Amino acid sequence: LSDKFLDLIRVVRLRDLLNPNIIALLIKGLPGTGKTTLALELLRIYGKGIYISTRVSERKMKEQHSLVMKPAEEKEDQGRLEEIGFKDLRFGSGTEMLKLILNEVTKRKEFLIVLDTWDAIAKELEPNERLKIERSIVAMVEANEAKVVFVSEDPDLTTTDYLVDAIVTLKDEEFEGRRVRFIEWNKLRGLPISQKRHLFTLYEGRFTIFEKPMVGRPPKVKPKKFEPIKHPKDHYSSGSIELDAALGPFKPGSVLLAEMGKPITTEHYHPLLFSVSLNFVSQKGFTLILPSAILAPETIKNGFMQYFAKETIENAVRIGSYDEVPDPCFFKLDMSSIDDLFKVVCEQLEKLKNVGPGIYFVGVDLVEGIFNVDDTVKFFVKLSRRVRRSKDLLVMAAKHAVKSTEQLSDISDKHIKLDLLEGSLIGYTIKPAKPSISHIDFDYSSGFPRVKLTPMM
Amino acid sequence: LRELEKKVVNCVDHALLQLGKSIRYVIYWYLNKEFGMKKEEIPKRPEEFVKALETVFGSGAKVIERLMIDAIAEEFRLNLQVESLEEAVQEVYKVVGRRRKSRAQHPYNLT
Numbered sequence: 001l002s003d004k005f006l007d008l009i010r011v012v013r014l015r016d017l018l019n020p021n022i023i024a025l026l027i028k029g030l031p032g033t034g035k036t037t038l039a040l041e042l043l044r045i046y047g048k049g050i051y052i053s054t055r056v057s058e059r060k061m062k063e064q065h066s067l068v069m070k071p072a073e074e075k076e077d078q079g080r081l082e083e084i085g086f087k088d089l090r091f092g093s094g095t096e097m098l099k100l101i102l103n104e105v106t107k108r109k110e111f112l113i114v115l116d117t118w119d120a121i122a123k124e125l126e127p128n129e130r131l132k133i134e135r136s137i138v139a140m141v142e143a144n145e146a147k148v149v150f151v152s153e154d155p156d157l158t159t160t161d162y163l164v165d166a167i168v169t170l171k172d173e174e175f176e177g178r179r180v181r182f183i184e185w186n187k188l189r190g191l192p193i194s195q196k197r198h199l200f201t202l203y204e205g206r207f208t209i210f211e212k213p214m215v216g217r218p219p220k221v222k223p224k225k226f227e228p229i230k231h232p233k234d235h236y237s238s239g240s241i242e243l244d245a246a247l248g249p250f251k252p253g254s255v256l257l258a259e260m261g262k263p264i265t266t267e268h269y270h271p272l273l274f275s276v277s278l279n280f281v282s283q284k285g286f287t288l289i290l291p292s293a294i295l296a297p298e299t300i301k302n303g304f305m306q307y308f309a310k311e312t313i314e315n316a317v318r319i320g321s322y323d324e325v326p327d328p329c330f331f332k333l334d335m336s337s338i339d340d341l342f343k344v345v346c347e348q349l350e351k352l353k354n355v356g357p358g359i360y361f362v363g364v365d366l367v368e369g370i371f372n373v374d375d376t377v378k379f380f381v382k383l384s385r386r387v388r389r390s391k392d393l394l395v396m397a398a399k400h401a402v403k404s405t406e407q408l409s410d411i412s413d414k415h416i417k418l419d420l421l422e423g424s425l426i427g428y429t430i431k432p433a434k435p436s437i438s439h440i441d442f443d444y445s446s447g448f449p450r451v452k453l454t455p456m457m
Numbered sequence: 458l459r460e461l462e463k464k465v466v467n468c469v470d471h472a473l474l475q476l477g478k479s480i481r482y483v484i485y486w487y488l489n490k491e492f493g494m495k496k497e498e499i500p501k502r503p504e505e506f507v508k509a510l511e512t513v514f515g516s517g518a519k520v521i522e523r524l525m526i527d528a529i530a531e532e533f534r535l536n537l538q539v540e541s542l543e544e545a546v547q548e549v550y551k552v553v554g555r556r557r558k559s560r561a562q563h564p565y566n567l568t
Binding site for chain 2: 094095098099102103106128129132133135136139140142143144
């Protein structure tokens with residue numbers, strides 16, 4: 001995975017928690033939800049601070065969070081992490097914690113103190129004394145231009161909740177039998193909470209919050225020549241190393257069903273399918289597209305125009321259209337019967353037989369919108385037979401409303417599902433069934449779309 | 458005089474208790490460690506004590522100082538129109554000294 005890409009998205013949202021209005025932050029969550037990783041990620045971003053542990057030793061912490069806790073000289077971004085310290089307060093009292101904090105804050109400015117967990121000490125105190133200590137800690141850190149992060153496993157409202165400037169709660173839940181993690185923004189002084197929950201992952205021991213996917217190339221990024229990922233021997237590459245790893249190798253002549261969850265729209269899956277097409281066309285292959293009913297053929301062609309010369313597109317891109325268009329890239333779909341539709345598709349494939357391996361994208365809704373389920377299945381059965389003979393690749397894109405999904409899954413070698421969770425695009429494999437789930441985004445930093453998959457952990 | 462200083466220390470003690478027992482303990486510990494001052498020395502070095510509080514609580518020290526002034530005013534039954542602990546302690550010395558003097562000059566004073 002491109003660290004730069006992940007580092008960028010990681011930092012954007014977490015910086016909100018370190019904004020100047022926030023002196024005291026409370027991280028809540030049950031055991032195993034990622035509180036320590038978040039606290040360490042904040043320390044990493046802030047650059048200067050101390051981690052006070054009431055739970056684990058320094059050795060254990062370094063083992064569990066090796067990437068964040070490793071010594072300065074081994075760190076990639078030296079200079080930012082060199083001032084992070086660790087204090088073992090497993091057998092300490094409230095007084096000892098206060099002494100430690102006071103000692104640290106009066107020595108240094110702009111310092112981040114993590115108390116993990118604060119509960120371990122707070123639960124030993126009388127409620128009144130607890131509140132007084134918390135108030136004093138906040139006053140001490142504020143006076144010394146420092147910040148404090150309280151980490152708590154207490155799901156109930158406590159005195160800390162009322163005192164701090166920001167509260168986030170970490171949760172893990174089940175989605176389609178798979179584990180997903182959420183960060184809930186409960187309080188954020190000085191900043192509006194634009195979205196109540198975000199998805200996050202603990203992949204590679206780092207805390208990464210996911211945003212909405214980048215569905216189009218940002219205007220400031222100029223298009224550049226697509227850099228293909230070469231098809232390995234006896235397989236096809238999707239143009240994304242992570243996608244290849246997640247889906248396994250695409251054998252020539254295989255059929256993939258891409259099912260869309262209810263909130264998925266064309267704008268979500270189009271960049272994914274488009275970048276796979278780019279990888280074929282850029283390696284002297286071709287693409288044949290029967291677009292989803294609502295996707296204009298011209299829009300698809302314009303997408304290719306950004307990355308290839310006109311001649312390449314005219315040789316390697318074929319897009320089905322309801323209308324007769326005087327353009328070699330377009331061909332008219334004959335929707336008189338399912339056999340006529342299949343025939344016109346085959347005619348186009350015949351014309352492309354001298355061009356290298358091809359990928360066909362077919363919007364299932366385009367076929368099912370005109371024909372019944374049986375005919376739709378019949379069409380795809382015939383097309384898949386042809387794909388297996390020609391050793392190309394067929395991708396059937398099935399929107400949520402499509403009725404033939406189950407039958408199409410039976411004829412496919414692989415079945416993936418895309419969905420939206422808290423605005424983030426996710427994907428998982430139904431056939432073969434895998435317990436993993438990945439976040440999907442598109443990286444345009446190189447001037448073309450590259451699918452980025454991050455495992456949800 | 459030692460009795461008077463003891464009373465001032467008690468007032469400081471009482472005011473700091475409002476922050477909690479642990480905080481009070483930690484403040485005295487810090488005072489000794491960083492400023493080499495024991496709590497018994499506060500009446501003699503009130504300005505330094507307030508400075509120490511400022512390093513701990515910043516502008517919040519002003520609130521704590523006010524609590525100490527109020528405690529002193531109550532203990533010595535004084536109407537203190539002062540802004541700092543130092544002025545309050547000086548005022549205590551002055552007024553209590555005057556009270557003692559007038560008690561000593563009282564015609565029925567047999568001591």
